[in-house]
Amino acid sequence: MAAEGGGKEMNEIKTQFTTREGLYKLLPHSEYSRPNRVPFNSQGSNPVRVSFVNLNDQSGNGDRLCFNVGRELYFYIYKGVRKAADLSKPIDKRIYKGTQPTCHDFNHLTATAESVSLLVGFSAGQVQLIDPIKKETSKLFNEERLIDKSRVTCVKWVPGSESLFLVAHSSGNMYLYNVEHTCGTTAPHYQLLKQGESFAVHTCKSKSTRNPLLKWTVGEGALNEFAFSPDGKFLACVSQDGFLRVFNFDSVELHGTMKSYFGGLLCVCWSPDGKYIVTGGEDDLVTVWSFVDCRVIARGHGHKSWVSVVAFDHYTTSVEESDPMEFSGSDEDFQDLLHFGRDRANSTQSRLSKRNSTDSRPVSVTYRFGSVGQDTQLCLWDLTEDILFPHQPLSRARTHTNVMNATSPPAGSNGNSVTTPGNSVPPPLPRSNSLPHSAVSNTGSKSSVMDGAIASGVSKFATLSLHDRKERHHEKDHKRNHSMGHISSKSSDKLNLVTKTKTDPAKTLGTPLCPRMEDVPLLEPLICKKIAHERLTVLIFLEDCIVTACQEGFICTWGRPGKVGLLSPPSQASPPGATVV
Numbered sequence: 061m062a063a064e065g066g067g068k069e070m071n072e073i074k075t076q077f078t079t080r081e082g083l084y085k086l087l088p089h090s091e092y093s094r095p096n097r098v099p100f101n102s103q104g105s106n107p108v109r110v111s112f113v114n115l116n117d118q119s120g121n122g123d124r125l126c127f128n129v130g131r132e133l134y135f136y137i138y139k140g141v142r143k144a145a146d147l148s149k150p151i152d153k154r155i156y157k158g159t160q161p162t163c164h165d166f167n168h169l170t171a172t173a174e175s176v177s178l179l180v181g182f183s184a185g186q187v188q189l190i191d192p193i194k195k196e197t198s199k200l201f202n203e204e205r206l207i208d209k210s211r212v213t214c215v216k217w218v219p220g221s222e223s224l225f226l227v228a229h230s231s232g233n234m235y236l237y238n239v240e241h242t243c244g245t246t247a248p249h250y251q252l253l254k255q256g257e258s259f260a261v262h263t264c265k266s267k268s269t270r271n272p273l274l275k276w277t278v279g280e281g282a283l284n285e286f287a288f289s290p291d292g293k294f295l296a297c298v299s300q301d302g303f304l305r306v307f308n309f310d311s312v313e314l315h316g317t318m319k320s321y322f323g324g325l326l327c328v329c330w331s332p333d334g335k336y337i338v339t340g341g342e343d344d345l346v347t348v349w350s351f352v353d354c355r356v357i358a359r360g361h362g363h364k365s366w367v368s369v370v371a372f373d374h375y376t377t378s379v380e381e382s383d384p385m386e387f388s389g390s391d392e393d394f395q396d397l398l399h400f401g402r403d404r405a406n407s408t409q410s411r412l413s414k415r416n417s418t419d420s421r422p423v424s425v426t427y428r429f430g431s432v433g434q435d436t437q438l439c440l441w442d443l444t445e446d447i448l449f450p451h452q453p454l455s456r457a458r459t460h461t462n463v464m465n466a467t468s469p470p471a472g473s474n475g476n477s478v479t480t481p482g483n484s485v486p487p488p489l490p491r492s493n494s495l496p497h498s499a500v501s502n503t504g505s506k507s508s509v510m511d512g513a514i515a516s517g518v519s520k521f522a523t524l525s526l527h528d529r530k531e532r533h534h535e536k537d538h539k540r541n542h543s544m545g546h547i548s549s550k551s552s553d554k555l556n557l558v559t560k561t562k563t564d565p566a567k568t569l570g571t572p573l574c575p576r577m578e579d580v581p582l583l584e585p586l587i588c589k590k591i592a593h594e595r596l597t598v599l600i601f602l603e604d605c606i607v608t609a610c611q612e613g614f615i616c617t618w619g620r621p622g623k624v625g626l627l628s629p630p631s632q633a634s635p636p637g638a639t640v641v
Contacts, residue, residue, distance in 0.1 A: 363433040
């Protein structure tokens with residue numbers, strides 16, 4: 061490999077790059093892969109994915125790493141920039157027959173040094189709940205493929221819940237499960253709960269409570285990925301039909317939509333404060349969408365092929381406060397800007413929320429996000445005040461109200477007033493590419509909300525206080541199967557009835573749904589570097605490093621500036637036996 065600065069070829073793979081913070085360096089000894097380190101033949105296989113969890117053990121080395129390669133699933137202690145990877149000692153390894161793992165997610169709420177709950181989705185449609193520490197396989201959902209026969213594209217625990225999880229399929233359907241319930245021995249029957257433009261939500265009709273609790277039918281074609289807002293109240297979905305759809309998860313209401321420039325949307329993420337959503341897809345672009353204004357505010361062009369992952373860097377997103385006449389901050393402010401760490405990341409949300417306060421001091425914010433694509437390139441982007449508020453001087457940039465939309469609801473919104481997700485007290489950030497989970501005290505909230513939506517209609521829950529929700533937590537399992545009086549008894553015959561308005565791309569182009577390229581700012585990437593031989597499938601920002609992975613099955617660690625120490629070599633040992641499932 062040649063380091064940046066050699067200038068020999070445009071196609072050489074980079075092992076370091078520089079941004080305003082300093083030098084990021086690839087750490088070869090911190091590379092994770094299959095124990096034999098042989099590149100995986102990725103033809104026809106599902107994308108390599110990586111999940112992180114921190115067990116908060118006493119050793120100070122509580123990070124755990126899970127990744128899938130072909131038919132195999134690995135679970136390692138992740139030593140990051142501190143110590144070299146020891147591939148001979150996976151905590152757990154599983155090899156699957158007849159199906160391949162496609163995605164996975166840890167429950168950060170319940171993880172301990174003795175036990176961790178890991179959901180794994182598969183190419184044949186099943187979802188498995190395993191404990192790789194205890195080496196247990198506790199449950200298999202959709203085992204007979206009676207719920208959905210298509211590939212699982214995304215699986216995530218519902219934020220703040222110990223038992224609820226959401227699963228998306230390439231069929232375009234999403235399902236809400238409870239780990240405590242079974243799936244039944246016959247295909248489920250559904251009744252309509254809520255229907256809107258290009259989506260419908262059904263409840264499961266049965267005498268006893270069973271999975272799935274809800275079935276979402278969203279758009280046309282595969283539902284490629286979804287992401288919960290930082291506060292867990294909203295759900296952003298991207299589909300093969302090229303649409304971003306943002307829902308209020310509790311009330312099952314569509315908040316807003318956006319259309320790609322062309323082709324399907326493949327990935328989505330939220331800013332730390334929940335004000336912006338970034339998507340990537342088959343148009344080779346990254347698109348920034350304002351949650352408050354429900355409109356595209358910028359696009360970024362740097363990739364030469366499909367964008368496979370987008371993610372915000374919570375540790376580099378910065379907020380600067382200065383006097384109106386100051387040209388730059390003090391040395392302390394500058395050092396603070398360069399500081400990376402958990403305290404910095406946890407304070408980012410609270411500092412971002414100060415932008416909307418009545419303080420007379422101007423506040424400047426820079427959001428950092430990254431993207432990787434099938435062109436094997438990593439791009440880093442800065443979203444700055446001049447893009448977010450192009451018509452306002454810096455001293456007035458605190459207000460997030462868009463003057464153009466002050467008198468009428470934005471396109472794609474329901475016209476109601478909107479509270480930006482993420483303005484509450486921020487929870488600790490999990491070291492994962494999933495979004496921050498809610499505090500433990502809200503464990504029962506999500507369960508009771510979804511239960512109540514099924515039992516008595518969603519509108520009733522708009523006025524529930526937190527006290528009411530907590531009291532309803534203990535009766536959560538008793539009301540899911542109640543019928544809803546306003547639903548026709550024949551609604552089960554309309555399972556696939558979604559308002560399918562076939563969108564003509566030529567008609568959406570030039571509208572707020574999909575503005576023309578010249579109508580919105582075009583971002584230039586801070587850096588755009590080729591870092592792998594095969595297409596990139598993972599991008600995760602951690603406290604002291606950036607983690608990427610490619611389809612060959614190599615998980616790479618890039619040390620942040622000032623975070624790279626001397627790595628001690630791993631001890632050698634014979635690899636343990638693998639579990640064949």
